[in-house]
Amino acid sequence: AQTVTQSQPEMSVQEAETVTLSCTYDTSESDYYLFWYKQPPSRQMILVIRQEAYKQQNATENRFSVNFQKAAKSFSLKISDSQLGDAAMYFCAYRSADAGGTSYGKLTFGQGTILTVHP
């Protein structure tokens, strides 16, 4: 079974600064997807960024980028030029890419990191 670990229960950043959220995972699979989801207080969870394991290039979405280290099973999220609206719980998640597997389609989440942005 896959596991996802976020070792930082809480992080804080000053507005306009950069912050990095950490995530590690454990799997025996070679093909999978990794995601970062954002869950603002009392609002729905939305996808921030995704990474396909077979792609070596790190994914980037505007101010959000990842550092994907497959051998180390590490997947960190960097938020540049932090904004007040970035304050939320951030979840790292894993999904198998093996369509024949019983767990295909299932997201396994980490425990989450609460990000506070100070003005």
Place this chain on the structure above:
Amino acid sequence: DAMVIQNPRYQVTQFGKPVTLSCSQTLNHNVMYWYQQKSSQAPKLLFHYYDKDFNNEADTPDNFQSRRPNTSFCFLDIRSPGLGDAAMYLCATSRGWRAAGGRGYNEQFFGPGTRLTVL
């Protein structure tokens, strides 16, 4: 706008009194998921429907049932809620993967959740 809708947003029930949570989607997605998220914890998948095929997670208690009468709607039934069932319940949807031969990324879209309180 196409979306995932959950009703009600807040539900209060009594210990042991059956309760039903509702999810609807306008995305015409094949797959609908139910997650349980306890306070400050990661969402935990309870089960999912791929079209009419029901897929239960091995550790989902029998107390939790689900129905999907059509593509658009999915219900979560808690037959005898206990205090430990108080949580946020998240519904999510995604496109199916079988028609694409299994490969391919299918983003999960989440609803805003229903917060269940058990008295």
